[in-house]
Amino acid sequence: xxxxxxxxxxxxxxxxxxxxxxxxxxxxxxxxxxxxxxxxxxxxxxxxxxxxxxxxxxxxxxxxxxxxxxxxxxxxxxxxxxxxxxxxxxxxxxxxxxxxxxxxxxxxxxxxxxxxxxxxxxxxxxxxxxxxxxxxxxxxxxxxxxxxxxxxxxxxxxxxxxxxxxxxxxxxxxxxxxxxxxxxxxxxxxxxxxxxxxxxxxxxxxxxxxxxxxxxxxxxxxxxxxxxxxxxxxxxxxxxxxxxxxxxxxxxxxxxxxxxxxxxxxxxxxxxxxxxxxxxxxxxxxxxxxxxxxxxxxxxxxxxxxxxxxxxxxxxxxxxxxxxxxxxxxxxxxxxxxxxxxxxxxxxxxxxxxxxxxxxxxxxxxxxxxxxxxxxxxxxxxxxxxxxxxxxxxxxxxxxxxxxxxxxxxxxxxxxxxxxxxxxxxxxxxxxxxx
Amino acid sequence: xxxxxxxxxxxxxxxxxxxxxxxxxxxxxxxxxxxxxxxxxxxxxxxxxxxxxxxxxxxxxxxxxxxxxxxxxxxxxxxxxxxxxxxxxxxxxxxxxxxxxxxxxxxxxxxxxxxxxxxxxxxxxxxxxxxxxxxxxxxxxxxxxxxxxxxxxxxxxxxxxxxxxxxxxxxxxxxxxxxxxxxxxxxxxxxxxxxxxxxxxxxxxxxxxxxxxxxxxxxxxxxxxxxxxxxxxxxxxxxxxxxxxxxxxxxxxxxxxxxxxxxxxxxxxxxxxxxxxxxxxxxxxxxxxxxxxxxxxxxxxxxxxxxxxxxxxxxxxxxxxxxxxxxxxxxxxxxxxxxxxxxxxxxxxxxxxxxxxxxxxxxxxxxxxxxxxxxxxxxxxxxxxxxxxxxxxxxxxxxxxxxxxxxxxxxxxxxxxxxxxxxxxxxxxxxxxxx
Numbered sequence: 056x057x058x059x060x061x062x063x064x065x066x067x068x069x070x071x072x073x074x075x076x077x078x079x080x081x082x083x084x085x086x087x088x089x090x091x092x093x094x095x096x097x098x099x100x101x102x103x104x105x106x107x108x109x110x111x112x113x114x115x116x117x118x119x120x121x122x123x124x125x126x127x128x129x130x131x132x133x134x135x136x137x138x139x140x141x142x143x144x145x146x147x148x149x150x151x152x153x154x155x156x157x158x159x160x161x162x163x164x165x166x167x168x169x170x171x172x173x174x175x176x177x178x179x180x181x182x183x184x185x186x187x188x189x190x191x192x193x194x195x196x197x198x199x200x201x202x203x204x205x206x207x208x209x210x211x212x213x214x215x216x217x218x219x220x221x222x223x224x225x226x227x228x229x230x231x232x233x234x235x236x237x238x239x240x241x242x243x244x245x246x247x248x249x250x251x252x253x254x255x256x257x258x259x260x261x262x263x264x265x266x267x268x269x270x271x272x273x274x275x276x277x278x279x280x281x282x283x284x285x286x287x288x289x290x291x292x293x294x295x296x297x298x299x300x301x302x303x304x305x306x307x308x309x310x311x312x313x314x315x316x317x318x319x320x321x322x323x324x325x326x327x328x329x330x331x332x333x334x335x336x337x338x339x340x341x342x343x344x345x346x347x348x349x350x351x352x353x354x355x356x357x358x359x360x361x362x363x364x365x366x367x368x369x370x371x372x373x374x375x376x377x378x379x380x381x382x383x384x385x386x387x388x389x390x391x392x393x394x395x396x397x398x399x400x401x402x403x404x405x406x407x408x409x410x411x412x413x414x415x416x417x418x419x420x421x422x423x424x425x426x427x428x429x430x431x432x433x434x435x436x437x438x439x440x441x442x443x444x445x446x447x448x449x450x451x452x453x454x455x456x457x458x459x460x461x462x463x464x465x466x467x468x469x470x471x472x473x474x475x476x477x478x479x480x481x482x483x484x485x486x487x488x489x490x
Numbered sequence: 491x492x493x494x495x496x497x498x499x500x501x502x503x504x505x506x507x508x509x510x511x512x513x514x515x516x517x518x519x520x521x522x523x524x525x526x527x528x529x530x531x532x533x534x535x536x537x538x539x540x541x542x543x544x545x546x547x548x549x550x551x552x553x554x555x556x557x558x559x560x561x562x563x564x565x566x567x568x569x570x571x572x573x574x575x576x577x578x579x580x581x582x583x584x585x586x587x588x589x590x591x592x593x594x595x596x597x598x599x600x601x602x603x604x605x606x607x608x609x610x611x612x613x614x615x616x617x618x619x620x621x622x623x624x625x626x627x628x629x630x631x632x633x634x635x636x637x638x639x640x641x642x643x644x645x646x647x648x649x650x651x652x653x654x655x656x657x658x659x660x661x662x663x664x665x666x667x668x669x670x671x672x673x674x675x676x677x678x679x680x681x682x683x684x685x686x687x688x689x690x691x692x693x694x695x696x697x698x699x700x701x702x703x704x705x706x707x708x709x710x711x712x713x714x715x716x717x718x719x720x721x722x723x724x725x726x727x728x729x730x731x732x733x734x735x736x737x738x739x740x741x742x743x744x745x746x747x748x749x750x751x752x753x754x755x756x757x758x759x760x761x762x763x764x765x766x767x768x769x770x771x772x773x774x775x776x777x778x779x780x781x782x783x784x785x786x787x788x789x790x791x792x793x794x795x796x797x798x799x800x801x802x803x804x805x806x807x808x809x810x811x812x813x814x815x816x817x818x819x820x821x822x823x824x825x826x827x828x829x830x831x832x833x834x835x836x837x838x839x840x841x842x843x844x845x846x847x848x849x850x851x852x853x854x855x856x857x858x859x860x861x862x863x864x865x866x867x868x869x870x871x872x873x874x875x876x877x878x879x880x881x882x883x884x885x886x887x888x889x890x891x892x893x894x895x896x897x898x899x900x901x902x903x904x905x906x907x908x909x910x911x912x913x914x915x916x917x918x919x920x921x922x923x924x925x
Contacts, residue, residue, distance in 0.1 A: 062662040066536065090526035095661035098533035101501065226530035227497040 058082065058092045065099040070109045073116075080116045080215050090222055097219070097228040105233045110275060111282035117241035118283075120215035124162075124191070124247035129198050131160040132338040134250035134286075136330055137243055139272070140172040142260040142411035143297035143436070145307035146327055147175045147205065149314040149355070152363035153331045155203035156354045159338055162198055163205040164212070164246050168420045168428070171260065171411030173304065176207050181305035181385055181430040185373030197370045203363055204371065213241040232268065236275035243280070250286035250337040252330055253277070257486065258295030260407025266291060266486055273489055286337045288490035292326055295482045296405045296440045299323035303419040303433015303454070305385040312381050315361035322484050328352050329485060337490075388431040388454035392461050396444040400474040405440060409471035416464050417455040429456050434468070441481040444474065493517065493527045500534040505544045508551075515551045515650050525657055532654070532663040540668045545710060546717035552676035553718075555650035559597075559626070559682035564633050566595040567773040569685035569721075571765055572678055574707070575607040577695040577846035578732035578871070580742035581762055582610045582640065584749040584790070587798035588766045590638035591789045594773050597633055598640040599647070599681045603855045603863070606695065606846025608739065611642050616740035616820055616865040620808030636801045648676040667703065671710035678715070685721035685772040687765055688712070692921065693730030695842025701726060701921055708924055721772045723925035727761055730917045731840045731875045734758035738854040738868015738889070740820040747816050750796035757919050763787050764920060772925070823866040823889035827896050831879040835909040840875060844906035851899050852890040864891045869903070876916035879909065 056078050064071060071079075079096065082088035105113060126133050134154065138144055151161045165175035165187075176187050187207040189197070197204040216238050223229045243251055253276055256262070257269035273289040280287035299320045301310040313319045314327060332341075332348035341347040354360045365375040377384040414420055418429030432455040438444050450472070453464050491513050496506060506514075514531065517523035540548060561568045569589060573579055586596045600610035600622075611622050622642040624632070632639045651673050658664045678686055688711055691697070692704035708724040715722035734755045736745040748754045749762060767776075767783035776782040789795045800810035812819040849855055853864030867890040873879050885907070888899050 059660055059662055066533070066662050090524070091529040091657060092661055094526040095529040095533045095663065098501070098530045098537075099662075102533075102537045222526060225494055226527055227494055227501050227534075228530065 058088050062092060062096045062099060065096055065103055068103040070106050073112050076109070076113050077116050080113070080120065084120055084215050084218060093219070094222055094226040094228070097223055097226065097234065100234060101228050101231040107275070107278040108282065110233050110237060111279045114237040114240045114244065114279045115283055117213050117215040117237060118244045121213050121245060122209065122211035123245050126162055126198070126247040129160055129162070129195060131202070132250065132340070133160045133162050133248040134252065134334045134338050135161065135163055135243065135246065135248040136252045136254065136334065137239060138254040139239070139256050139262055141256040141294040141298060142171060142173070142407050142414070143299050143302040143307070143323070144173065144256070145175070145178055145299065145301070145311055146254065146323060146330065148178060148308065148311035149319070149360060149364070150327050150330050151203050151205055152315065152367055153327060153351055153354055153360035154334045155201065156359040156363045157331065157335050157350060158340060159202070159334055160198050161203040162194070162246065162248055163203070164208045165205055166208065169424065170422070171408045171415060171420070173302070173307070173420060175205060177428050177430070178304045178307045179205060181308050182368055182373040182377050183384060185368060186371050189371060201363065201366045201370050203367050205367065208242060212245045216241045230262070232271050233275055235262070236272055236279055240276050240279040244283050244285065250334065251280055252333045252337060253287070253289035254326070254330060255289055255291050256294035257291060258293055258407060258482070259405065260297065260411055261294035270487065277489060288333050288337050288488070290329060290333065290485060291487040291489070292485050293482050294407055296407055297410055297436050298326070300436050301433060302410065302414045302436065304428060304430040306433040306435065306454070308377060308385060309381040311364070312361065312378055315355055315364055316358070317356035324355065325484060328355070333488070333490070386431040389456045390458045390461060391452055391454040392465060393449045394451045394453060394465050394468045396438070396446055396448045396450050396474070397469065398446050398474055400444060400476050401479045402438055402440050402442050402444060402472055403475040403479045404473040406471040409467060410434070413453070413464050413467040413471065416460045416467060417453055418457065431456050441479045493523050497527060497531045497534060500531060500538055503538040505541050508547050511544070511548050512551050515548070515555060519555055519650050519653060528654070529657055529661040529663070532658055532661065532669065535669060536663050536666040542710070542713040543717065545668050545672055546714045549672040549675045549679065549714045550718055552648050552650040552672060553679045556648050556680060557644065557646035558680050561597055561633070561682040564595055564630060566637070567685065567775070568595045568597050568683040569687065569769045569773050570596065570598055570678065570681065570683035571687045571689065571769065572674060573689040574674070574691050574697055576691040576729040576733060577606060577608070577842050577849070578734050578737040578742070579608065579691070580610070580613055580734065580736070580746055581689065581758060581765065583613060583743065583746035584754070584795060584799070585762050585765050586638050586640055587750065587802055588762060588786055588789055588795035589769045590636065591794040591798045592766065592770050592785060593775060594637070594769060595633050596638040597629070597681065597683050598638070599643045599677070600640055601643065604859065605857070606843045606850060606855070608737070608742070608855060610640060612863050612865070613739045613742045614640060616743050617803055617808040617812050618819060620803060621806050624806060632805045636798065636805050638798055638802050639806065640802065643677060647680045651676045667707050668710055670697070671707055671714055675711050675714040679718050679720065685769065686715055687768045687772060688722070688724035689761070689765060690724055690726050691729035692726060693728055693842060693917070694840065695732065695846055696729035705922065712924060723768050723772050723923070725764060725768065725920055726922040726924070727920050728917050729842055731842055732845055732871050733761070735871050736868060737845065737849045737871065739863060739865040741868045741870065741889070743812060743820060744816040746799070747796065747813055750790055750799055752791035759790065760919060763790070768923070768925065821866040824891045825893045825896060826887055826889040827900060828884045829886045829888060829900050829903045831873070831881055831883045831885050831909070832904065833881050833909055835879060835911050836914045837873055837875050837877050837879060837907060838910040838914045839908040841906040844902060845869070848888070848899050848902040848906065851895050851902060852888055853892065866891050876914045
């Protein structure tokens with residue numbers, strides 16, 4: 056077997072066998088296969104794709120390149136959720152404790168924000184004391200006792216993916232649906248939950264701008280998961296405007312507390328309930344989705360989810376007072392500024408990626424992996440698509456611990472909006488549920 | 491400008507501008523752009539191609555990466571020929587002196603054999619004393635005095651192509667028509683002749699197996715040449731069987747002497763005459779192709795071409811007695827063996843690549859660039875496509891300075907043939923002339 060032949064084979068659109076994929080990935084990790092051959096192979100995959108079986112194999116080999124977390128000794132049904140990311144997507148913060156309050160075990164390993172999207176870990180670190188890097192044993196103990204933990208990915212998870220992603224990142228092979236699916240699923244499979252619900256975002260703030268692509272990605276990930284014996288379901292949901300009202304870190308924690316107090320914005324509450332229902336259904340504990348969603352909604356309103364959230368925070372070293380008095384616990388921004396509407400009309404569209412980059416410019420995100428985050432920075436969005444606005448009315452409030460970029464950020468925010476004189480329909484929140 | 495964007499742009503099938511191509515190629519040579527980005531770019535070119543203008547630009551930038559030979563001070567009209575290579579394609583040996591005998595200046599820089607194909611330099615080095623590595627000044631002097639020189643390419647010709655070819659060779663991006671065209675033409679343009687006739691081979695012994703591909707390659711090369719102000723013409727010719735009778739090195743020199751004595755095999759004589767006619771036409775010295783070919787044929791028969799061949803050999807340090815008494819001058823093989831026909835019938839097809847590999851196995855070629863050649867080794871082909879053969883009749887004679895591989899070579903040769911009971915038509919020699 057030699058690398059040239061495998062690149063050639065893929066270039067000709069043929070399916071690679073397990074042994075061939077293993078030769079490639081193992082050789083790449085061991086640096087027997089040079090990066091220039093791997094990048095040519097990845098570009099050939101970009102053009103020629105992979106069959107579902109081939110892609111599942113490919114992903115499985117990436118899983119085996121590192122540590123696989125065994126959650127069989129936890130007891131209980133482990134179900135996780137993964138979102139492809141967006142702006143204001145703090146769903147995990149309330150969803151994970153909500154699902155745990157419904158009797159599931161939620162072993163969530165999350166990531167950090169980069170570019171226009173935020174990350175669950177950054178948001179949780181707004182809570183003083185919260186530790187995302189607990190030991191494997193503490194993680195499992197917490198799952199047994201509390202039923203939920205949100206921690207960072209360990210370095211040993213799917214190192215082949217990490218290495219391959221770095222190469223894709225500089226060779227224009229990131230936005231390949233099979234490669235995205237393999238990258239996400241290699242990590243999720245290694246994390247060992249028996250069920251996984253995917254929230255695949257689509258729209259102006261999502262990586263998949265087109266709904267068609269989001270569906271293809273969801274389908275590819277479902278196939279990989281099922282081929283590897285996981286229970287899988289997916290929702291295709293809207294990211295043509297920010298989710299909820301808050302974009303940032305501390306402010307998204309505060310919003311999560313509101314959601315778990317039955318007082319959150321409608322859209323983010325709805326998707327939280329839908330996803331919790333799907334997780335419950337996937338676990339087999341509740342067959343009917345509607346009934347499952349009712350149970351989920353009840354636990355947002357009766358305080359059960361919020362109690363779990365507090366338990367989780369406490370177990371991970373954080374200050375659970377954030378649940379009762381978030382403003383006291385969370386760092387408050389030093390500067391804020393209102394963005395006013397320049398005209399009368401209706402909000403027709405939001406360039407959601409640009410809204411995310413506005414939050415980044417305020418300090419709420421990072422451009423490079425090594426950048427630091429200002430947890431108090433962010434945006435409160437008061438007007439969304441289809442909302443009527445009057446000239447001079449407040450559209451959003453921007454916050455930051457520095458005043459430096461404020462004017463520029465206001466311009467960016469205004470420029471991300473399209474205002475029209477005619478009435479506009481609100482976009483659907485959920486396009487499809489695939490299970 | 492950054493490399494990622496250029497890979498992305500090509501991946502999306504867009505045309506790159508001059509400055510962008512220059513950034514890529516210069517960065518690649520200076521090793522500012524890593525090989526893994528270049529290989530991803532090349533794979534994207536494989537799938538998306540280049541526009542004629544873009545490809546011409548790309549080639550021109552590769553030319554500028556190294557030395558460009560200025561032949562303007564030679565006086566006279568410089569015209570060169572390039573063949574894409576095949577088996578028994580010793581045309582240059584007689585064509586170059588023939589064209590010079592017709593009043594053209596032929597500054598030929600040739601290559602060595604590799605794999606199943608032979609190389610003009612190896613053939614010429616069968617002549618004792620012949621030097622292929624003369625100085626630039628001696629080369630020019632010889633062109634002024636003799637009108638023809640066949641030498642090796644200097645190392646400084648199109649180094650970007652050399653570097654890029656090494657990368658393509660290990661990343662399955664060699665067989666891309668635009669990249670092949672750019673590679674060939676970057677060297678030919680740097681060599682500075684004002685006119686160039688291309689002999690693009692097609693068939694079982696050629697790099698372009700399909701005539702359609704050969705035409706595409708010819709077209710791409712013509713466009714590159716014309717865009718760079720060269721006079722260009724091309725012939726698409728057959729390589730479904732070896733050209734002429736001799737395959738090897740010393741034996742092809744002997745055959746060239748026969749061609750220039752008016753006693754060569756029909757096919758190789760014909761294509762030599764056609765190409766010489768095209769070179770003459772391209773130079774503007776003769777407008778009518780038929781008249782030009784008549785003049786060429788005359789100079790094969792009247793000894794004018796052979797005299798030029800002798801003058802060239804002498805000027806380059808070789809023994810010109812090879813023209814009058816080749817067997818005395820050329821090294822003779824120590825062993826030879828006849829390949830007999832196993833049955834009665836007609837030769838229907840020859841796997842010409844395999845015939846070339848048979849010659850290689852006898853020592854006439856090289857597998858790797860560093861291998862040494864046995865100049866006396868080779869094949870004399872007595873029966874070609876459409877010829878009637880009887881069981882036991884000699885199909886070919888194999889020669890070598892070692893007996894080691896003889897039996898294996900006989901089997902290889904037999905296995906390269908397809909013999910049928912029915913009469914067969916001979917393939918056409920010339921499929922198309924493009925000018």
